[in-house]
Amino acid sequence: MEEFKDFTEAHTCKETLKAFEKLCVKLGLDNVPHEEFFDQLSYGLSKNWKFKRFLDHLKNKFQDTGKGKATKILIVGAGPCGLRIAIETAFLGCKVVLIDKRDAFTRNNVLHLWPFTVTDLKNIGIKQFFGRFCCGELDHISIRRLQLSLLKIALVVGVEVHTNVEFEGLKCPQKNGGTGWKAVCKPQNHKVSDFEFDVLVAATGARDALCEYKLQNENGIVIKQGFDRKEFRGRLSIAITANFVNSNTPAEMKAKEIGGVSSHFHQQLFKDLKTKKKIHLENFVYYKDETHYFVMTATKASLLQRRVFREDFPDASQLMERKNIDVQSLLAYARDAANFCTNNAMANINFAKNSRGVDDVAMLDFSSKFEAANASHVVERNGKKLLIGLIGDSLLEPFWPQGTGCARGFLGAFDTAWMIKNWKSMNAEPLEIIAERECVYKVLSQTTPNNIKKKYSDYTIDPKSRYPSINMKAVTAKKAKQFYDDVQDDNYEDVVSPAKKIKRTDETVEFNDLLQWCQKVLKQHIQYNITDLTTSWRSGCEIGCLIHVFRPHLIQMKNLDPSDRFSTMETVVNIAQRELGIYPVITVSKMVNCSSENEVEMALYLTQFYQLFHEENILENISSDNRGISNTTTYMTETNIVKPREGRFEFPMENDKTVEAGNDTCYICNTELFMMERLSVESVFCHRACLKCERCHCELNLENYRTQTSSKGRVRFFCPKHAGPNAKFTQSIRKRPSQVLDPINEPQPLKERSNIADRKRVPKSSEKPKIPPRPDFLARRVTSASIRRKDFTIQQMTTKK
DSSP: OHHHHHHHHOOSHHHHHHHHHHHHHHHTOTTOOHHHHHHHHHHHTTTOHHHHHHHHHHHHHHHHOOTTTTOEEEEEOOSHHHHHHHHHHHHTTOEEEEEESOSOOOOOOEEEOOHHHHHHHHHTTGGGTOTTTTOSSSOEEEHHHHHHHHHHHHHHTTOEEEESOEEEEEEOOOTTTOOOBEEEEESTTSGGGGOOBSEEEEOOOTTOSSSSEEEEOTTOOEEEEOOOEEEEEOSOOEEEEEEEEOOOOHHHHHSOOEEEEETTTOHHHHHHHHHHHOOOEEEEEEEESSEEEEEEEEOHHHHHHTTSBSSOOSSHHHHTOGGGBOHHHHHHHHHHHHHHHTTTTTTTOOBOBOTTSSBOEEEEEOSEEEEESOSEEEEEETTEEEEEEEOGGGTBOOOGGGTOHHHHHHHHHHHHHHHHHHHHHTOSOHHHHHHHHHHHHHHHTTOOTTSSOSOGGGOOSSGGGTOSOOOTTSSOTTGGGGGEEOOOGGGSOOOOSSOOOOOOOOOHHHHHHHHHHHHHHTTTOTTOOOOSSSGGGTTSHHHHHHHHHHOTTTOOGGGOOTTOHHHHHHHHHHHHHHHHOOOOSSOHHHHHTOOGGGHHHHHHHHHHHHHHHTTSOOOOSOOGGGSOOOOOOOBOOTTSOOOOOOSOOOOOOSOOSOOGGGOEEOTTTOSEEOGGGEEEETTEEEEGGGOBOTTTOOBOBTTBEEEEEOTTSOEEEEOTTTOOTTSEEEOSSOOOOOOOOOGGGOOOOOOOOTTGGGOSSOOOOSSOOOOOOOBOTTEEEEOHHHHHOOOOOOOOOOOOO
16 A cells, blocks of 8 residues: 555655545545544554554553543643653543644754663554664664654554644633633644643643643633743753764764763773863763764863853853854864764764754753653633643753653653543542652652663553652642642633733832942941942952851952952852852843943842841951851752742831832732831732731731732732632741751741831841851752742741840
8 A cells, every 4th residue: 555655654744644644534534533543544454464463562552441532632742752642642542632833853863762761662663663773782763763753653543643733821611511621722723722631741842841821711811820840050061962964884884882981981082082182071972873973061161272162251141152152163173072082983974954954063051950840730620620741851851961861751751641541530539649640750850770670561651660669658639739720710800811920110219228238238348339239249249248247157358359250259149149048130240240220130139138137237357267167057848949038028127217209009909108117028019907818808927828820910819718729828937947957056936027017117136146047059949930030039037046
């Protein structure tokens, strides 16, 4: 059959979809229900004995579980993980629709495969479409070839695939048993927009991990929802990838693959490379696949020496900007490294072309690694539930030197398929299903080829068949409530979409008071003339001196060099961040070159120091050499996220004078709000008496209330009783987690502050408060809102002996 031959031999995504469409028309399968599609396809191809054996093998997988027939799933993203979960959920009997905004598989890069991944791909019949799969010394496959093979298998098992369709958001179900959950797509008239589904799976990659998506109800109101993400940041690490054309000549075949070489174990090779080529690498990988694929970690110094970077910047984002990279120098750097490590095998070989038609050489910064704070959540509207899950790079961004991307992506896909199976059967409560998924997710980032079960043939979607040990009590059903959203926004006023972020403008009086406080603190140091909040702070020494006045053991002024502004500023900002939990609002380079345009950002940054230190007495003439270094303790929250300093309080100024310019408007009642009576919660100002629950109108306790962002972007306040499970738990003054301190430094209970806004002034404490514990900067919470927001929240903690 010519149509079947065209399908199996297709080399592109477009060719594959077109050939399969013709095959379905030929066999009369274009309007067959998905429950019958595979059986009728098998019958139509039964004369092809070789392919029939492949179909019979797949049919056995359908027979394993058949309880998911009524479940409809929308998968966003046709990468390897998206295609793999599409195949697995099709085996469960689900109706699966997969969309992708691209219509071509163009990535030349090569994936390292763990042994279980090789076994899994062979079990689903990849060799039927790619006979040379894993025939070399090392197990790997190009991303493009893997996508193409998985696409063909997905089509055979009944997955409906649509390209050039972009996911934009969700439409809520209609009331009174109307339509179910639908997607908002581009183009809007695409038939996928009419597809109703029960489960949404995002396999969109690390850059678009459903951090924010639009939730549109039947009235057209749009609410922005999403998954929170965590960032793990290390030292600057720069990777270079290069693909050369593989013509399979005898000379190329002699080149020996390098499956990951580190400079620690092959010191002579890397030493010769540095001496002869001025190329300093930390590791190097070479895979011979459809292209000659090289990936290496280069040092910043060698890239500057080879003039790959035009200028040196301390800030990684500036350093890696396109305009700062000399493309020709980068190509030469990659070619020299590839030639040296393969004994000049790449000397006369051209670079492969990428999707833009240019030489396929790229440089990326992998200093930070992102992962989702949770793997799933549920949204319920008008009595209909939608299960949403993340997989692949959307869930856990890979660390390329370890080759974890494809392997952990497949494991996460199996875990999500298991959750979908349980969701359909409902053998457990929804919260228990989510809790189990989160427990399994905690294991995923720790997996290696050595700590998973070795009998790969026994692997199923059940996590217990793959992971030796899972703590199923790590997340309880009670904790999983935060991942279940059933708040009905219809109870509140309708607002025109889309939602907009509310911005707060700072009053001039606050800037003046902040400037006066800074001048007062630094008046002993006459070498620093503080006249404003911008240009007076360029050298970094001023911020260092500010820290030194209150924490002399952290910074010694003699070590700060005012002539090296970048280095000094970077040092003091890192110390403030690491030791005091004060995060920069703008980059170090902008702080060094700040002007009046950066006044708001610098004021926000310096205000953090004011809120931390303004109640303390200014230490006079105390040398850091006479002070012992305190035993501060690093702490992290239960979810490995540094505790955000939420619920900002702006205490009344110490000056007793009335400043008419400080008048404002209450965020809640919209009446006049004077400077001395205003309360700041969630970065908005209001009267203390106006802070009430929107449902029962009871006065809220500042240490225990909930917030919900409305469809308009307004912050709404609730008591714990009337807040929905998706509401944000907030404390204006929050107790820190349990700390491990010296017995002599054991913290005492926090002082009650229930009526702070009613005070005329903040009395100065006669006792010096203890140094707050230092937050760990290895991980911090990142959301789509916090990336854009310049404002911040401040938490004040006081202790007493």
